[in-house]
Amino acid sequence: MRHLDRKGFLALSGTTGLAAFMAACGGSSSDSSGGGDSAAADATETADATSTAAAAPTVDPASEPGGPIEIFTWAGYDNDPEAGAPWMWSQYEEGPYGTDSPLKWTFLEDDTQALSKVASGYSPDIVHPCAMWIPQWKDGGLIQPLDLSLLPDYQGIPEAVRAGGEIDGQTWFVPFDVGFSSLTYDADAIDFDEVGGEETWRILLDQRFAGKMSFFSDPTSIIGFSHLMNEGAVDPNVLDTAQIAAAKETALQWKPNMRNYWTSQTDAVNDFVNGNLLATYTWPDGYWRIKNDPKMEGRNIKYMQPKEGRGAWVCGMVLSANTMQPGRAQLAIASANTPEAAAALTDNFQFAGAQKDGVIELIQDKALIKAFDIDNPAAWEPPNTWFEHSIPNYREVIAAGEEVKAS
């Protein structure tokens, strides 16, 4: 080691660093000269190519090369017979291409993570994002329009639910799962006396239950539902700057009452059944798991129908712009879009299917139909329920939500 003293080492690392730096400059100068333009150009190219394809659907599943079809989805939507959703994929897997183009699953954590991953080079064939993010997927040139001739059950989805995925006269998204967002609470312990007597989001402001409530860590939900507390039954996705500021103030008021902002619903469910919570934000499956937990026996667990309205979300399938097997991938999407899959979704996950065509008769656990108003369209409409959709000033809303969490 005598030959490489400190000076020598520094010189050597300096040179290597400089070389790397210059290599990076070289790489990025070509990038930055195009910069955003090149990405935009790519996007337009893809859009052009696909719009021609949509005008004359020439997708032919039979002539496609075969090989695995990769589905990038939320945990639990694979074909695992125990923990997964094999009923979503059985029609495809038993069909003509099930063995030649077998399905493979990888799991996403949330919409932005999926978007980042696909935009930076990962190319699955099918992705399972939520409706709020469809414009970003489309504008990023990451997805292609669908060929409705391969999706026979598409028309069974109500028009209002389909609307978010129909942009520029083309269909980009097949809604699959739909669910409420509301508070699950212990009605024996929580009353609404201090906040007007009826069920309301303002219960989060009630200091009597401080430290016994928790909320979802999503900043848009924190701001959106605070907006409902301020304004009553209005669309929580549409706020101007002044309303965002007001919602932030309200959110800061109820923040000290929260035990935590949960990132995984399972944690919230565990905290509830272990006695740490009396009210928490959940989706229908979370409510159902709390209500039916042996530790909650004899307790009056309710899913809130606030006077300002519940929230609701829609997620579904999109077809990747880079897939080599658009036909077969769409047949796999079609398999998840059947009434049978929608009924099984309710029976197994307590969500509602986006598909409505004859689904109610197929649902086996009739208690779920009543518990989640699956046969009552009015319960799914404003002012009872507000669906998530693309937020125009998303960054402003998010920044406010992040500030609430950080302060």
Next chain:
Amino acid sequence: MATVAEKPKLPQKRSRRESRNDGGSALSTYGLLAPTLLVLAAFFLLPLYYIFLFSVALRRFSPTEALAALNGELNGFTGQLWGKLVGGDVNVAVLGLEFALPALLIGVALVVLLVLTVAGGRLSERYGTWVIGIAFALLLMPFLTIPAGNTLLRIMQFTSEGIQLNLFFKSVTMAMTSSVIAVIVAVPVAYFLAFCVQKSKYTWLLIVIAPFLTSYLLRVFAWKVILGDQGLINSGLMTVGIINEPLTFLIYSQFTVMVVLTYAWVPFICLPIFLAFETIDRRLLEASMDLGATRWQAFRKITLPIAAPGIVAAFLFVFIPSIGEYVTPTLVGGVDGTMFGQNLASQFVGGSFNWQYGSTMALFLMGVVLILVFATSRFLRAGGGGL
């Protein structure tokens, strides 16, 4: 027997190595270093360079860009990202008295203290140690807390109106407190292992580091079971009748985050501290005893200075990962326990989705860590420097 047999080999080994070095060329040494430098360039310098480009908006990421355009945000570097992060006044509270100071002044003061810490030893042999000690204590002071239930006792505290900067101060405080407590807990354990245990020393060491055999997530979840409202501690205290209502600060608070971080790192840092103690030549201690030193004097004058690099390294081992910590506050943090790392991560996924700003925050965090390593570098030198 074994030691007797090994002894004569030692000089042979040394001479063989020397002769090889004399005959070998510099090229072989560079050749050996090349893979490391290449890996460093490819997986550290290059990504860092890209993060830098993102932070000054010279490079952008198309989906976040689409969002920015949709929201009418400015493109191109105007310094607004850095301004947003470090702008705004900083409030300093000393023993409850508050002063508002510009962030720039605080920065300058910190750099002066830092220079004193690093250069202090050269000022004079006699006062150098004091200068370093005081400067270092001043550097640490705003970030040290004494967790006392739900309230945290502070001698001095930094806060800022800038959301991220404020969060950063909070995170430094939490990380600093955890690191100092972890070191205070680990030193006696390592001392015991190195000096008091005679037989099967390494079995003991294995027992100390046993928690590392399980996944980090599992260990954090175990704390949820222990600290929960109906957890081990609360139900135990309620059964005994000491409390009627569960202590709610035990879970989902800053306190929990600090407890879990301390617990998580103690076994890990026992190793460097143990090794530092282990390498001390026992003859020095025997000599000091012969010269009439008390056990405390021997510890103060011999053991501690020689082991100082190991102890400081242990401190850095806890502090550096803790300051950017993401998992622990997410799992047990609650609404007060949010840390800078969580906000940073949410700029990339699951929230703000602003890669530009996330990169700025990441560079800022790295800069602070570098400064800290620089400040403590003199203690990392063998011999202990100023201690």
